[in-house]
Amino acid sequence: MNETRNIGDTLLKVDNISLSFGGVKAITGVSLEIREREICAIIGPNGAGKTSMLNVINGFYHPQEGTITFGGEVRKQMRPHLAAAGGIARTFQNVALFTGMSTLDNIMTGRNLKMKKNFLWQALNIGPARKEELEHREFVEHIIDFLEIEAIRKTPVGRLPYGLQKRVELGRALAAEPKLLLLDEPMAGMNVEEKEDMCRFILDTNDEFGTTIGLIEHDMGVVMDLSDHVVVLDHGEKIADGVPDVVRADQNVIDAYLGVAHD
């Protein structure tokens, strides 16, 4: 299967990023690359700076030093909505959906940036706005089909179990047709069956749509199975970077996770 994966050129290049909040250094001089169509995992112990890294890529935090190159364009400062328009979508560590809205509507919000007609047109729901809405609805239906959530199409997401909410959140991120999809602990708090489902959807997303995926995850088994390439952070610094098997055997990584052995 691997010969058909054809992982491409660098999509995202993070170069020598440093980020601090007051005196606290969250990230110190980290560089990493995510290539087109690969699944890259960022792992590390608690407080290693994983989510901060995701927030930097996503434009939510502004690093004091370093540059980010996305799709060939260098940028230093970036706003989240510009990142989204540029093709970066994400999910959150704790689910951030509109709980009173249905699954369908939640995923439709992911299409918002693609809708060209303004608010007034949409409110009137006539002519071109209606046509546009139908096109987007069709796209969203493909996502619903893909994620196998037909049965909860019209259910308010607040009533759904956690595992399904996570799936809806993935659906909303996919609705934006991202070039780069960032997943912040997509499997946190799930049971075995839900984890297996989520793994399958992540792999399928990567395979079917060719979406590049950046992933933060604690479950080592999941990370090693899914990823093409793993970056390990510890105390805001990068301590390893490579294919799963190499990273697994890396002494620095073992020390960071298990504590340093004194002999």
Added chain:
Amino acid sequence: MTDRQDSLSSLDTFPKLLLDHGVNRPARVALREKDLGIWLTWTWSEVVGNVRALACGLASFGFERGDKVAIVGDNRPELYMAMMAIQSLGGVPVPVYQDSVAEEMQYVLEHAEVKFAIVEDQEQTDKVLSVQDRCPNLTGIIYNDPRGMRHYRQSDLFAYKEVQARGRHFDKDNPDYFLDEIAKGKGADVGVMLYTSGTTGRPKGVMLSHDNVIITSRNANARERFRDTDDVLAYLPMAWVGDHAISYGQALCAGYSVSCPESSDTVMIDLRELGPTSFFAPPRIFENILTNVMVRMEDAAWFKQKLFKYFMDIAKTTGIRLLEGQPVSFVERLKYGLGQVLVFGPLKDALGFSNLRVAYTGGEAIGPELFEFYRSIGVNLKQLYGQTEATVYVTIQPDGQVNSESVGTPVPDCEIKIDESTKEVLYRSPGVFVGYYKNDEATKETKTEDGWVHTGDAGYIDDVGHVRIIDRAKDVGKLNDGTMFAPKFLENKLKFHPNIREAVTFGDEKDFVTAFINIDLESMGNWAERNNLNYGSYVDLANRDEIYAIIQSNIEESNRSLAADPSLAGSQIKRFLILHKLLDADDGELTRTGKIRRKIVFERYDDLIQALYSDKDIIPIEAKVTFENGKEGVIKADLKIREAEVYASVQKAG
């Protein structure tokens, strides 16, 4: 040429019926499927076109008359059309249960010597591929849903659309082929092979001819007044004879439309959107629907609860009499009408039963209270009795003569007799199967030379001529004092209580009857929540005194109703315990269709059964369980045994 015309107009096979619909009702909807949130339709003429293309595609692979083809997947229009295409070429479709694991599938594929497998999607393709090397006759796999199939490079794997495209080419070069092949078909040919689920031993392949299915379907359509305006939802497994009759046989005979749900999870939603005119479900599904309604009503506001209760009481006294056409006073009618507007109407609408003309249940006995609930809100729910070997229909309850105990009168052309010594029910009808595939021995055991079929069920014919089934003939026993003990009958009585999910009763050659209970976690969990009872798991909840008290009162209620019938008063449940785990098909305690495997339960819980017949009221247990992730663990608990009150037999007054 005229020979061909004569043959085609005889309508004795399904492909000929299909062509006839294509001519007589070309623009009417034959099949529907919900996809991407939209109901898609296929008219009869579109179905003919699709079937023709697929059949010719199969022919281009060298398909020969008599070839068997496995059909694997959820109910999909493409799979129903595949059956028509196979039959057009004189082949035999063999639908396989879509949830069977690869091993079970391998047995059927190999035993039936299938040449092709037409499957729904990647999941089923993977299963078939994994057993392919043990199925020497299998030369090609055709999949319908291309999702996830891009990386498959097998040379014997084809997309459904691709086969149809090949077929259109073939058809251009051989324009007479399709109709010629259909004209060659005869009613006596084997039309389909259905494997029985097999509670004992390996599944057996039941061969049914076109005549079997067509005559039985026509008889059922006539008696139950099915016409081309009817609508059904095809959601039960295609491998099950009931679906084959309702969604295929009867549909093609009457020309009504069949709709396929979006997925197995959306059946209830699709049911509501579609509003079918007829609905078949095993008792389990009717039970689940009712439990859902009841649980939601208990969560409803005070006023709604009152309203519901008030009108349901009226429905119980009036609704059934209305349905049976008995005299009902004006005031009663008025009250029921109001209930219809305020409660029953909206309830039926929410369940998708608004357009329902008739609903059927069968396969297992149904609790009288459950039965009455549906009938009281105006759902014409009837029981039927059938078997794969009979092309389903043996008996159906006639309209207006419906009750929870009988299974009705024989369908047209069907004869019934009861074996004097064993009380076993036998039948003879045009639907009686041709034989078991490659198993003459079993065929001879089941079917006598003059066409009578042994059902294996014990029963009798009551004074109004209705057949009543008591239990599996081999399960019926006697208490030591000679009272008849019919375990399933008692269990069904217990299971009507929404709090009881499963029950197993014991009593054969004992002094009294005892029971194992599985509580219903949804219903009891909901009760626990409302009463601020914290619990960690099923075991934890099941062992609470509060829960025992509720179950005890449920059992005593059943005992009271048993006491009302002198012949059953002796089989009241005296002692019971709540099991520490749910009986599960994965542990081999239930069949895949949810029936109890008594032998396994008897062996596994022997010490618990012993304890029920001792004077102990507590018994320590240790049980091995397999968790979801495959790890094994041990559950330790002290199970309590409680006694239920037994009532004196009450003679019915007057």
